[in-house]
Amino acid sequence: QVQLQESGPGLVKPSETLSLTCSVSGFSIRIGYYWGWIRQPPGGGLEWIGSMFRSGSTHYNPSLKSRVSISLDTSKNQFSLQLKSVTAADTAVYYCARVVMSAAASEVSYYFDNGGQGTLVTVSS
Amino acid sequence: QSVLTQPPSVSAAPGQKVTISCSGSSSNIGNNDVSWYQQFPGTAPKLLIYDSNKRPSGIPDRFSGSKSGTSATLAITGLQTGDEADYYCGTWDSSLNGGGVFGTGTKVTVL
Numbered sequence: 001q002v003q004l005q006e007s008g009p010g011l012v013k014p015s016e017t018l019s020l021t022c023s024v025s026g027f028s029i030r031i032g033y034y035w036g037w038i039r040q041p042p043g044g045g046l047e048w049i050g051s052m053f054r055s056g057s058t059h060y061n062p063s064l065k066s067r068v069s070i071s072l073d074t075s076k077n078q079f080s081l082q083l084k085s086v087t088a089a090d091t092a093v094y095y096c097a098r099v100v101m102s103a104a105a106s107e108v109s110y111y112f113d114n115g116g117q118g119t120l121v122t123v124s125s
Numbered sequence: 126q127s128v129l130t131q132p133p134s135v136s137a138a139p140g141q142k143v144t145i146s147c148s149g150s151s152s153n154i155g156n157n158d159v160s161w162y163q164q165f166p167g168t169a170p171k172l173l174i175y176d177s178n179k180r181p182s183g184i185p186d187r188f189s190g191s192k193s194g195t196s197a198t199l200a201i202t203g204l205q206t207g208d209e210a211d212y213y214c215g216t217w218d219s220s221l222n223g224g225g226v227f228g229t230g231t232k233v234t235v236l
Contacts, residue, residue: 036225038227045228045229045230046162046170047227048227050224050225059224059225060224061225062223062224095170106156106219108157108158108217109157109158109175109176109217110158110215110216111160111172111215112162112172112215113172113181114172115169117169118169
């Protein structure tokens with residue numbers, strides 16, 4: 001059974017870079033699937049951040065694209081999120097997840113089938 | 126800002142049925158599959174429905190999904206107190222600046 005666990009600093013200063021790692025157990029990230037990130041501000045709804053396939057193919061939220069990057073480390077069975085130049089608006093619970101993405105006759109299926117428990121990141125000086 | 130619109134809240138008595146709507150457009154729901162997630166306070170979202178109407182293993186058949194045109198619906202029958210949670214729809218937006226998108230979220234209250 002696949003399990004995911006986020007880790008990283010819980011406090012980041014404004015203008016600095018937020019870095020989180022997701023450790024995956026019970027499943028190799030080399031075997032298909034996309035791997036992605038979602039966030040949720042306190043009291044708010046879910047926001048898609050982006051996802052990456054083992055081939056290097058990535059999709060990012062257009063509103064974050066200039067600041068975000070996702071990378072995979074298959075040797076450690078981990079993947080990471082970096083978000084640059086953070087502000088208080090980036091304060092949120094960040095979730096990592098395994099992503100299913102497929103397309104048939106131009107109809108895309110995209111969903112998160114397993115995720116971590118989430119980690120709160122606060123942006124404050 | 127979410128591109129998928131859901132009612133902020135729905136409620137019903139135990140044993141009754143509730144439906145949650147998710148309204149989008151031709152670039153997302155109209156041409157792509159929909160997923161639904163259940164989230165209890167302080168916990169991670171959990172996949173309830175994928176490919177618009179399929180349930181992952183372990184999800185009771187009290188939960189069902191459907192899609193018509195640019196809208197999708199999650200139905201919960203035989204409502205239980207343990208179903209009180211937030212529910213989100215999600216899909217892929219195929220527009221030029223698209224990507225993964227979520228709905229605004231709906232709070233289900235069991236009266």
